[in-house]
Amino acid sequence: MSTETPTAAERSDFIREIVAADLREGRHTTIVTRFPPEPNGYLHIGHAKSICLNFGIAAEFGGRCHLRFDDTNPVKEEQEYLDAIEADVRWLGFDWGEHLHHASDYFEQLYAWAVHLVKAGKAYVDDLTADEIREHRGTLTEPGQNSPWRDRPAAESLDLFERMRAGEFPNGARVLRAKIDMASPNINLRDPVLYRIVHAAHPRTGDAWCVYPTYDFAHGQSDAIEGITHSICTLEFEAHRPLYDWLIENLPVPSRPRQYEFARLNLTHTVLSKRVLLRLVTEGRVRGWDDPRMPTISGLRRRGFPAEGIRDFAALIGVAKADSVVEIGMLEHAVRDVLNRTAPRRFAVLDPLRVVVEDYPEGQVEEVEVANNPEDPAAGTRTVAFSRELWIERDDFLEEPPAKFFRLAPGREVRLRSAYFITCREVVKDEAGRVVELRCTHDPSTRGGDAPDGRRPKATLHWVSAAHAVPAEVRLYDHLFSRPDPGADGDLFADLNPASETVLRGCRVEPDLAETPAGATVQFERLGYFCPDPDSRPGRLVFNRTLTLKDTWAKLQAQGRHDTPQGGRG
């Protein structure tokens, strides 16, 4: 159940309309949905859309939503995935109560139903090889051919099926098939395979079974067992619906679930395919399923995306049947929106440039008061140490400022946020001509950040006191793929963004940032949102950049130079 659904009080979509009508017209009194992941990988933002839909509907209509693992293929499934999926759904803010289920919980019942079909002459054991079955299946335009085993006596199929279960045959030797119609224009109805022999240990049932039901045979029946009323899945299962219905109609199942399909999520600059994500991980293109660049729930979490932002995003994009590609900016907008409201502000300098305030007494330290979040007065204030030697952001100074560059430059006065106005008096360079230090003066009357004479600098800079700031490593993240439609030219991996991660060492941050709790995302003023990485240690702080702030100056620069998609800073 969602903690709250802030932005989408009146959101509706074609599925919710169906649900509402079913309730209104008495077809159901309680709505039961389910989220049915296969534990063969980590959940990603596309799954989040489905999770929000299924759990969201259950919550809105006073029903319930089950978490059911579709664990029918032991060769691809692992306990690690089962655990990660549960953690991710919970982190997203949803609760399945008592209803944690597995298709494997129903193996015995499913087997019994398969036997039922065999006895009814509606399923048979086929001795054809996989290749032969394919050849008999026909093509999109040509009907298939009946298997020579199609009409063998039910008793013979039954015997063979029992021996399949008993482990008498090797993988692939035989399968159980539904007897429907080899000439159907819907290929899924051309005697689909219901059971196959797989001698492999299952994460939950171990070696108890060596025959496993296919998705088609397991899914709808599991829905029926659990009393699912609305079995919501993605568009690619549309062609399976007739089979879903055929099985429900031909089996003595306890309920009549109905399947509805919606368009899966596609996002620009990212790939949402478990197959590809698995490759990124196994081939070491990223550091793991929870790499902050991954579109996985665990990656987004590590990156600092709040669950609320992900839920808001799901509400924002809606649910429909048209294939679509959502701009990643939409996700970033939803996330910035919650972070702007909730993230505490802190000072951090990513690329430090030394500033010496010449007219500020050596050894003196003042505690200046700074708002924790201008958006939220209740967040209160904190004090930050100010002293003679400071660090400011290197790109907040330009010796020869172009028009529209409002920050520090020789002779120019700017405000140091919540502290003093300073004026740059001298630029110190090393032998190579690189600026290494700025000699400045301050106006003591501007303490706190306001001038008694009403003077208003065009820029306000963030800063840290050199003697008080603590060092940190900061990892900057950008889109994993550099083009909006990765792989459109053929080679997906060639579109990997080489600048998707930039590691900055030698950053200087406000001391209390050392205490930022894991999972908390803060705003580094004027830079963006950041969160401590799990790699962070007391003495060796590591922060991940969740997202940059919107940056008009970076945009202006980008327009002028026509590069840097994510803009500036570091």
Added chain:
RNA sequence: UGGCGAGUGGCCUAACGGUAAGGCACCUGACUCUGGAUCAGGGGAUUGAAGGUUCGAAUCCUUCCUCGCCAGCCA
């Protein structure tokens, strides 16, 4: 080429026969101790095309076009 599904401003989504709405993005201005946020305003859609029904069509009908999915013993 068979079946199924879908086409609404750059992107997402709404309109359920009554004369195209909202969000994101973009642009402009105001305000601002974050070039953030906020506020105000703006540009932009002959609703894939062509016919037809109707007083009236994004919605109904016909034909066509385009895109997606289906020929795993994956899900």
